[in-house]
Amino acid sequence: MGSDCSSVVAEELHVLAVDDSLVDRKVIERLLKISSCKVTAVESGRRALQYLGLDGEKSSVGFDGLKVNLIMTDYSMPGMTGYELLKKIKSSSNLREIPVVIMSSEKVLARIDRCLEEGAQEFLVKPVNLSDVKRLRDIILQGYENDEDKGYQKRKLQDLSPTSSLARDLTPLKSASASASAQQSCLKRPRL
Amino acid sequence: MERNLHRQLANMKKSLFDQGYLDEQFIQLEELQDAANPNFVEEVVTMYYRDSARLIQNIDHALEKNPLDFAKLDNYMHQFKGSSCSIGAKKLKNECTQFKEYCETGNGEGCKRTFQQVKKEYAALKKKLEHYFQFARQVGPVEKACRPK
DSSP, X not given: OTTOOTTOSOSSOEEEEEOSOHHHXXXXXXXXXXXXXXXXXXXXXXXHHHHHTGGGTXXXXXXXXXXXXXXXXXXXXXXXXXXXXXXXXXXXXTTTTSOEXXXXXXXXXXXXXXXXXXXXXXXXXXXXXXXXXXXXXXXXXXXXXXXXHTTOSSOOTTOOOTTSTTSOOOOOSSSOOOOHHHHHHTTSOOOO | OHHHHHHHHHXXXXXXXXXXXXXXXXXXXXXXXXXXXXXXXXXXXXHHHHHHHXXXXXXHHHHHSSXXXXXXXXXXXXXXXXXXXXXXXXXXXXXHHHHHHHHHTTOHHHHHHHHHHHHHHHHHHHHHHHHHHHHHHHHOOHHHHHSOO
C-alpha cells in the first residue's frame, strides 16, 4: 500500500537553502540545524537547479541521495532571482511538488503577490528567525502526515486541493498563522 | 567574582543596545548558540566583516566614477544592507537605508556623504564587537558562572 513512498527516506526534513549572501547562508543553516533539519546550502539558483538535477530531469535527489523536502530561497540574487528559480521549479514535473519559500528583506506587496501566484508556499521577510523556521517545518511535516493519513503513496502532482495543508499559505506577512495542531503533530515522527 | 564578569558583559551588551548599535536580530543570533556552538555569533560577525570588506571597496570605487551608476550603487548597498541586517547592526542598517534613498533620487553628494558615515559606523561597530567578543570569551559559557565554588 503506502510502503513505496519515494518521498520517505529520512526522519528529518531535508532543506535546500539558496542565498548569494555568505552570512545569510550561515545563519539559515544554523536555524535549520537547530530545527532538526538537514541542510544543503547553495549560493545561486543555477547551483540549486543543478543540485535538484533539473537539467537531467532526474528526481529531486541531490548528490548525497537525499530527497529535498523544502526549498528556501532568497529573492534578490544575481543571475537568477528567487522568483525565476521558483518558476523553474514549479514548471518541472519532478520538482513542482516541493514547497518553495521565498525570503526577502523587502516587503513589496507586488513581489509577494507574484511569488504566491507562482506557487510559493510562503514569503518570509528577512531576517528570518527561529520561529519562522520552526513554523515552516511544522507545516511541511503536517503535509506529509496528511498524505499518509489519506493513504497517498506519493503526493499527487495535481493535488492542489484547498484541503491539502500544502495549499498556498496566503499569509505572506510575518504574522504567525500556523495552527496549534500543526505544532502538536510535529511530535509524531512521520516517515519522510 | 565570575558573576561580576557576567554582569560586566551584560552591561556591555546593554550599552551597545542603548546606543543603538545593535537590535533584536543580534539577540536572535545569540539564542542560536549552545554548548556545541558557543561562538556562533562571533563566527557570523567575523564572516560578515570579511565578506563585506569587498562590498565596501566596490562601493568606494563606484563612487569615484563619473557619472555615478546609481543602479549599481544601489545593488551593492542592497547586499551590504542585507548582511548588516542579518547580524543586527541597527545603526549601520539605517545608514544603508539612507544611502539607498539617495541612490533612488540620484543624489550623488548625498550618497558620498552617507557612505562616509557608513564606513565610520562599520569601523566603530567592528571595534565594539571585537571588544565584546573578547570579553565574552574570557567570561566563558554561562554554565561556568553557575558552578558553585
